[in-house]
Amino acid sequence: DAKTTQPPSMDCAEGRAANLPCNHSTISGNEYVYWYRQIHSQGPQYIIHGLKNNETNEMASLIITEDRKSSTLILPHATLRDTAVYYCIVRGLYGGSQGNLIFGKGTKLSVKP
Amino acid sequence: NAGVTQTPKFQVLKTGQSMTLQCAQDMNHNSMYWYRQDPGMGLRLIYYSASEGTTDKGEVPNGYNVSRLNKREFSLRLESAAPSQTSVYFCASSRPNTGELFFGEGSRLTVL
Secondary structure, three states, X not given: OOOOEOOOEEEEEOOOOEXXXXXXXXXXXXXXXXXXXXXXXXXXXXXXXXXXXXXXOOOXXXXXXXXXXXXXXXXXXXXXXXXXXXXXXXXXXXXXXXXXXXXXXXXXXXXXX | OXXXXXXXXXXXXXXXXXXXXXXXXXXXXXXXXXXXXXOOOOEEEEEEXXXXXXXXXXXXOOOOXXXXXXXXXXXXXXXXXXXXXXXEEEEEEEOOOOOOEXXXXXXXXXXX
């Protein structure tokens, strides 16, 4: 079973911020939170990851709660091209746990004009 | 850079036929993975290879075999295809210091 819980779908207006939540209440101390997205039937694309501090890159921001039991991916200005399924995943960075990357069903984000 | 390349992109098989999906990466990554994705589902790990010469089972290994031929190549073989193996197959490799996965474009397999 996936270690994360995400809403199955969300809508967002074009140009507005998209905030995608993820619950990972059983995350262990050495596990990171990763976000990927899959546009249509392409291969998943890495977005961002973090351990406990908030992270930002050119694509998105990741906000992790202090207790690390949940996080939010923020796309600051959503465009139609951001319509995709977004996956939140927890995993270790090294060692055998690399192989145990579990994708759930993700959140289907629909950005509307 | 090509990144992760998978072949073939499309394949139709009859039940009982065998085939091999090929995957190659040019990023000098140690770890490589094979996933399958069924309609409306997330990805499920079939096998992975943490380094050249090693392979391990993932969540759904039954009916598949893998070979890590060298650091670049990781192949997935179906010895006797079944309709339940109709799926989209993704190969991936991971960057060692970040754990970031890079995926191929997928191989769409139909077993009749």
